[in-house]
Amino acid sequence: RFLAGSRDDVRGRVLQVGEPLYTRQFGDDRVTRSDVLHAEAGNDAATVVGDLATGQGIESNAYDCIILTQVLQCIFEVHSAVRECHRALRPGGVVLATLPGVSQISRFDMDRWGDYWRFTSLSAQRLFAQVFGESNVSVQTFGSALSATAFIQGMGVDDLTPRELEARDRDYEVTIAVRAVKWEHKTP
Numbered sequence: 741r742f743l744a745g746s747r748d749d750v751r752g753r754v755l756q757v758g759e760p761l762y763t764r765q766f767g768d769d770r771v772t773r774s775d776v777l778h779a780e781a782g783n784d785a786a787t788v789v790g791d792l793a794t795g796q797g798i799e800s801n802a803y804d805c806i807i808l809t810q811v812l813q814c815i816f817e818v819h820s821a822v823r824e825c826h827r828a829l830r831p832g833g834v835v836l837a838t839l840p841g842v843s844q845i846s847r848f849d850m851d852r853w854g855d856y857w858r859f860t861s862l863s864a865q866r867l868f869a870q871v872f873g874e875s876n877v878s879v880q881t882f883g884s885a886l887s888a889t890a891f892i893q894g895m896g897v898d899d900l901t902p903r904e905l906e907a908r909d910r911d912y913e914v915t916i917a918v919r920a921v922k923w924e925h926k927t928p
Contacts, residue, residue, distance in 0.1 A: 742915075749834040753805075754807065755777055801830050830922070837917070839857075840914075879916060885912050
């Protein structure tokens with residue numbers, strides 16, 4: 741729902757981690773170039789092999805949109821990764837990120853590169869605001885006691901009704917969604 745509501749931001753040159761699924765799904769004809777970032781060589785979908793924590797391999801001022809769905813919890817140097825996203829964006833560019841709140845360990849990621857963090861709406865706001873500025877960051881949360889329990893039990897979206905999935909409870913932030921815009925500096 742978050743990415744569908746942010747589809748106008750998926751435009752120009754887009755960087756997504758792992759695969760271009762959401763770039764294709766929400767970018768329509770607004771995307772002029774789609775890059776896929778992977779930390780290691782060998783991913784056939786990858787057009788950029790680089791390190792989001794150090795910025796190695798990632799161009800500066802190159803992207804209009806960076807899509808990070810459930811990525812930042814796998815980077816120990818999470819503050820550096822947010823700074824590198826800012827550096828990689830063109831002025832006016834947008835990061836669309838989702839972060840885990842209530843969540844189990846991702847064994848796949850833990851065994852390969854690590855699974856370090858869980859977030860709250862407050863920690864996500866502060867993390868991005870330190871780099872992008874408070875007024876350039878908006879945060880939404882998704883989840884309820886029921887969806888958190890279902891998620892932890894391994895149930896899928898088909899196991900809950902749309903109404904149950906739509907329910908939001910501020911105390912059960914299953915997914916935190918962040919939209920952060922790189923401020924455009926205009927000279928007088």
